[in-house]
Amino acid sequence: MIDKLQNYVSGNWVLGSGLGTVLTDPILGSELVTVDSYNLDIPEAFEFARQRVKPELGSHSFMQRAEMLSQAVKVLQANRDKYFDIATKNSATVKTDSAIDIDGGIYTLNYYAKLSLTNKQYLLDGETTKIGKEYYAKHILTPIDGVALCINAFNFPSWGLWEKVAPAILSGVPVIVKPATVTAWLTHAMLKDVMDAKVLPAGAISLICGSPDGLIEQLRPNDVLSFTGSAETAIQIKSHPNINRSFIRCNLETDSINSALLLPDEFSNDVCLQALCTEVVREMTVKSGQKCTAIRRVLVPANRFEEVVSLIQSQLKKVNVGNPRHDSVTMGGLVSLKQKKYVLEGVDFLCSHARVLFDGRDHRYIDVPGANSSCLGPILLGLPEGKIALEEDAIHQTEVFGPVSTIIAYDNLIQAYQMIKRGQGSLVVSLYGDNIHQLQATALTLANCHGKVHIVSPHCVSTHTGHGNVMPQSIHGGPGRAGGGQELGAERALQFYHQKSVIQAHGTVLEWFQ
Numbered sequence: 001m002i003d004k005l006q007n008y009v010s011g012n013w014v015l016g017s018g019l020g021t022v023l024t025d026p027i028l029g030s031e032l033v034t035v036d037s038y039n040l041d042i043p044e045a046f047e048f049a050r051q052r053v054k055p056e057l058g059s060h061s062f063m064q065r066a067e068m069l070s071q072a073v074k075v076l077q078a079n080r081d082k083y084f085d086i087a088t089k090n091s092a093t094v095k096t097d098s099a100i101d102i103d104g105g106i107y108t109l110n111y112y113a114k115l116s117l118t119n120k121q122y123l124l125d126g127e128t129t130k131i132g133k134e135y136y137a138k139h140i141l142t143p144i145d146g147v148a149l150c151i152n153a154f155n156f157p158s159w160g161l162w163e164k165v166a167p168a169i170l171s172g173v174p175v176i177v178k179p180a181t182v183t184a185w186l187t188h189a190m191l192k193d194v195m196d197a198k199v200l201p202a203g204a205i206s207l208i209c210g211s212p213d214g215l216i217e218q219l220r221p222n223d224v225l226s227f228t229g230s231a232e233t234a235i236q237i238k239s240h241p242n243i244n245r246s247f248i249r250c251n252l253e254t255d256s257i258n259s260a261l262l263l264p265d266e267f268s269n270d271v272c273l274q275a276l277c278t279e280v281v282r283e284m285t286v287k288s289g290q291k292c293t294a295i296r297r298v299l300v301p302a303n304r305f306e307e308v309v310s311l312i313q314s315q316l317k318k319v320n321v322g323n324p325r326h327d328s329v330t331m332g333g334l335v336s337l338k339q340k341k342y343v344l345e346g347v348d349f350l351c352s353h354a355r356v357l358f359d360g361r362d363h364r365y366i367d368v369p370g371a372n373s374s375c376l377g378p379i380l381l382g383l384p385e386g387k388i389a390l391e392e393d394a395i396h397q398t399e400v401f402g403p404v405s406t407i408i409a410y411d412n413l414i415q416a417y418q419m420i421k422r423g424q425g426s427l428v429v430s431l432y433g434d435n436i437h438q439l440q441a442t443a444l445t446l447a448n449c450h451g452k453v454h455i456v457s458p459h460c461v462s463t464h465t466g467h468g469n470v471m472p473q474s475i476h477g478g479p480g481r482a483g484g485g486q487e488l489g490a491e492r493a494l495q496f497y498h499q500k501s502v503i504q505a506h507g508t509v510l511e512w513f514q
């Protein structure tokens with residue numbers, strides 16, 4: 001008999017009363033836990049958060065709430081091994097990939113716990129400005145008068161949780177978390193440990209493991225919604241009548257067809273080319289390519305196409321795919337058999353627009369019993385002609401959320417820029433080159449359609465933080481089809497959970513707001 005995960009609403013752990021969804025190990029096929037939120041009193045959960053939790057959290061200063069987050073970090077660190085075990089079983093990730101989610105989440109939470117903030121209950125925005133005779137304006141930020149609903153994607157059940165929860169709680173805003181059903185187990189385990197340790201006020205973070213039905217209906221003006229997931233779901237959410245009717249502030253983090261660009265020969269060298277190939281292989285294989293920031297398009301000068309392809313092929317041959325419990329395995333499986341089916345359908349679609357250069361569908365998987373696992377080897381596609389590649393919107397606009405990437409030749413930089421911009425707005429572009437002026441100019445050209453421009457020059461090939469790694473110090477999010485959202489970025493993350501107001505007054509009154 002497997003466990004059924006409880007939900008945490010109105011300060012209590014409660015079971016759903018439905019049959020629920022059974023989560024299975026995508027490698028071994030064994031049943032893990034059941035997820036169910038049927039028949040919970042969702043309206044009461046939101047009201048409890050608004051009426052009971054909000055005033056309590058709000059009565060503390062930023063520093064006091066930061067201390068609560070520090071205590072939560074300690075609880076999570078003490079239970080780390082359990083989380084890795086869940087990730088292996090539920091997400092089929094090798095230990096280093098699980099660490100990106102688990103340790104990445106704890107690191108992000110700790111970063112916010114250590115953020116040096118005021119001991120007051122508001123934040124300042126800019127300087128005092130004179131607007132009349134002895135009359136002044138000062139902008140301040142106060143925590144929103146509502147709750148935050150945070151809906152997460154399956155690929156980061158830990159990091160996706162803490163990168164949203166940390167700035168919200170620090171801002172004094174209660175959070176209602178809805179993890180993706182398929183990986184809700186890890187989110188549940190972490191929140192159970194933290195809430196049972198009573199390091200946060202009861203109900204500060206609510207947890208609904210199961211269907212999203214009925215959640216968005218509960219949002220009221222002054223609540224906020226933070227969503228991470230596919231563009232398709234984001235469109236459904238944005239067109240939900242209550243989102244419009246209640247004027248809900250939304251932050252959406254969605255699909256992204258990220259790219260990596262190797263500058264032409266006059267602006268790059270072999271060190272840059274090798275660094276690009278290493279990073280492409282890493283991005284294709286880490287978490288089996290199930291990262292919103294993963295490199296999906298690799299743009300290289302046409303005269304370097306064959307060289308780049310052969311270097312990447314030789315590295316992909318060394319990737320051992322299989323059971324994440326086996327020592328020699330470097331890449332585990334996809335999150336589920338359903339996800340594998342989506343990825344294979346996506347690959348079939350892309351194959352009608354590009355050549356297959358490395359076919360992971362032929363891979364032999366290590367230590368995988370039975371033929372029906374979620375393992376899938378990396379798949380490299382290629383478009384060797386720039387003029388044709390420019391017109392292939394399928395490659396520029398289709399996100400296949402797995403170990404899949406396309407190498408695209410370009411004839412000149414203008415053409416490369418046009419192709420990158422055909423992604424319609426992305427989370428990340430990374431640039432590889434050794435000419436500082438060209439790197440700077442390219443960064444400026446591409447910045448307005450990316451949340452992050454990640455530059456790798458020979459000075460930092462072994463020290464850069466990685467194309468796909470999201471650092472809490474930097475903003476995360478991208479324009480256009482990437483959702484138009486913005487998260488993290490140190491203190492900037494708090495703005496989403498605050499209302500900005502201008503206080504206009506005589507100088508003697510304004511003095512108080514320091």
Ligand code: NAP
Nearest residue numbers: 152153154179180181210212229230233236253254255292
């Ligand atoms: P998804 O299918 O869109 O689901 C995301 C979340 O939305 C899940 O919690 C899901 O719950 C919930 N959901 C589904 N339908 C909903 C509805 N009508 N109303 C409210 N919530 C609803 O995405 P996914 O498959 O979990 O994640 C993969 C996608 O996320 C990829 O496209 C990836 O690019 C994107 N992603 C983006 C970022 C970023 O920061 N930009 C980060 C990570 C992932 P259920 O699981 O219960 O259906």
